[in-house]
Amino acid sequence: MTDPLTVKNLTVAYQKSPVLKDISFRVPEGKLIGIIGPNGAGKSTLIKAILELIPSITGEVEIFGDSYKNTRKRVGYVPQRESVDWDFPTDALDVVMMGRYGHLGWFKRPDKKDKAYALKCLQQVGMSQYANRQISQLSGGQQQRVFLARALAQDAELYFMDEPFVGVDAATEKAIITLLMKLKEQGKTVLVVHHDLNTVKEYFDWIMLLNVNLIGIGPTEELFTKEFLQKTYGGSLAMLDANSSPIIVSPR
Amino acid sequence: MNWISVFADPNTQWILFGSMLLGLSSGVIGCFAYLRKQSLMGDALSHAALPGVCLAYMVTGTKSIFFFLLGAILAGILATVSISYITRNTRIKQDSALGIILTVFFGVGIVLLTQIQHSHSGNQSGLDKFLFGHAASMIQQDVYTIAGISVVLVALCILFFKEFKLLSFDQGFAKGIGLPTILLDQFMMLLMVTAVVIGIQAVGVVLMAALLITPAVAARYWTEKLHVMVLVAGIFGAISGFVGTIASSMVNNLPTGPLIVLAATVLFIISVLFAPNRGIVAKAKLRGSVKSDFKTVAHQGVKEKSL
Known part of the structure; x- marks a missing residue:
């Protein structure tokens, strides 16, 4: 069985200094993986x-071998x-299509x-009643769900999601994470760029710590520790208490 | 000249037909340019076409649309490559780069055009109309060519509708599912340049951008569906071509281009004001009714309280 995703020595640079440096990792099947790191760490770039x-300057990417x-x-x-203009003349169903x-x-x-099929995907994200709504008239959370439904319509086995939880309300966040867990249960592999450290433990069974270099990738309980997080976030991370959730404070 | 004689003249009928098809195809192509936020690119391409067309004439000595197209495409490629080179390799943003390139190309075009007019080569009549257009100077052969190319342009837009739509809405996603976005991007540019070139005689290079963009912007007001928008923009373009050509043939020596653009602008103003939902009047009405509804509810509340 080949892994869904194998990356070898990936380096990306926009200008002289690399945004991603020599990233190598493997992702096994059926995992929900959070990509975590500070701003400018290269999460979306990855x-x-x-x-x-x-x-990319160098590197090999293999998807399902x-x-x-x-x-x-x-x-x-x-x-x-x-990344898109939501005033585009189209409705939710059409985007999913x-x-x-x-x-x-x-x-x-x-x-x-x-x-x-598209209608079924809209239903899965709880948006079927908005199928014919113009997309600019959807709330931010609803727009995010439409994007998610479009990805479902791709009927894929490996998913990449770029900050799906940004700017959505608690109900949408819950709906999205429930769906991602369902995808995982179906044996699909999902990589999610994630910002909120408070929910990492609850959401992801694997995490990838990224800050230009790959700090680590593996099961959350092994990597979601003070030591690894401080390595990822540098001096901007403060742990108030070993048992409570970590918070980020910007260096002054 | 009166109305009936204008319509009865077979030559005018041909010219009207040509202008309408031209308006139709530019309106359709313009939709995608507008939605991709490349309205200014249409302007740059139409201005860049002038030196290309002039060079084509100087080299070949004929006023053949085919050679004009070749010249305009080469000039258009040079212009777009320069613009993307400047934006990529300097700190200059795209709007400034467009401003620089557009004016340089147009300046070169005017120099060449003046050169041609002073050269007394005999066959240059009509070239001076390239700036603002003169539909009446079209002969039947021109109209055939314009009509043929217009039909091809519209057919291509219908054929590639799904791909163009995805490219216009979400280029990253389009690239992700494997569409050759760079190629499609250039293909769209090519369609735009072609529309500009077939519009040179009727509308002229200076105002051709307006015929690409104004009908599309006006059409956006009437609908929330892309295929309807494309259709409406085509119709608006055709109406503009029709009205502008008629108006210019009624009055002597009035250039067609500005009149076509004025007609398109009238349609645009009507759309901005009176379109359902998105129009200014509709929005004001909605706001008014919401306000009065709220007021009556508030009043009732006050009355109940005072009781």
Whole structure:
């Protein structure tokens, strides 16, 4: 059985200093993994480099033991919500349908089956009553759910999600995490860029600590410790109490 | 000249037909440019087309749309490559880069155009109309070409509708599922340049950008569905082409381009004011009714309390 994701010696640089330096790791199947690290640590960059949205200087990425070019249909992607203009003339169902485009190929239009599939995905994120709502009239949390439903419509086995919990209310956060756990139970692998250290233990069974370099990747109970977190966040992390959740304070 | 004689003239009928198809295809293509926030790129491409077209004329000595297209495409590629080079390798932002490139190309174009007009090569009549357009100078052959290319442009937009839509909404996602976004991007540019070139005779390079963008912006007010927006923009473009051409043929020596653009702008103003939901009047009405509803509710509350 090949691993869903293997990354070898990945380095990415926009300017002279690298944003990601020599990252190598393997991800086993059926894990819900939180990618954690301070701002500018390269969390989103890592996802984008794996998906070849931005060029990398060196490195190899294997998805299910093959190049991404051949495994695209097995990969789902949820970009940051702010990456698109929500005033685009389209409705929620239509956005979700875009998740089917990768399976359709050139020129073919989505048919009834694709529509039914998209509706099912909207239902899974609790948004079926908003199917025909113009997307700018959805709240931030609802927009995030629509993006999630689009990724579900991709019917993938490996998912990348870029900050799905940013700017959503508690109810949406709960709905999203429930869905991610369900995906995990189905044997799918999900990588999530995550910011809130308070919920890490509750949400993820694996974490990846990133700050330009890969600090560590593995089971949460092994890595979510004071030592590792301080290594990741440098001087900006303060642990009030060993048992309570860590908080981040910016260095003055 | 009166209305009936204008419509009865077969030559005018042809020209009207050509302008309408031109408006239709530019409106359709303009939608994608507008939604991708590349409205200014349309402006840059149309201005960049001028030196390309002039060079094509100087080299070949003929006014063939095919060579014009070739020249305009080369100039358009040079312009877009320069713009992306400047934005990528300097601290200059895209709007400034567009401003620089657009004016440089247009300046070169004007120099070449003046050169051609002083060269007395005989065949240059009509070239001076490239700036603001003169639909009446189109002959039947031109209209055939314009109509043919317009139909191809619209057909391509229909064929690639799904891909163009995804590219316009979420380029990152499009790239992620394996669409060749860079290629599609250039393909869209090519369609825009082509629309500019076939519009040179009727509208002129200076104002061609308006025929690309204004109908699209106006159409956005009427609908929340992309395919309806594309259709409405096409219709708006066709109406603009029709009205502008008629108006210019009624009055002597009035250039067509500005009139077509004025017609498009009238449609735009009507859309901004009176479109359902998004229009200013509709929004004011909604706000008013919400306010009065709230007031009556508040009043009732006060009355109940005073009782």
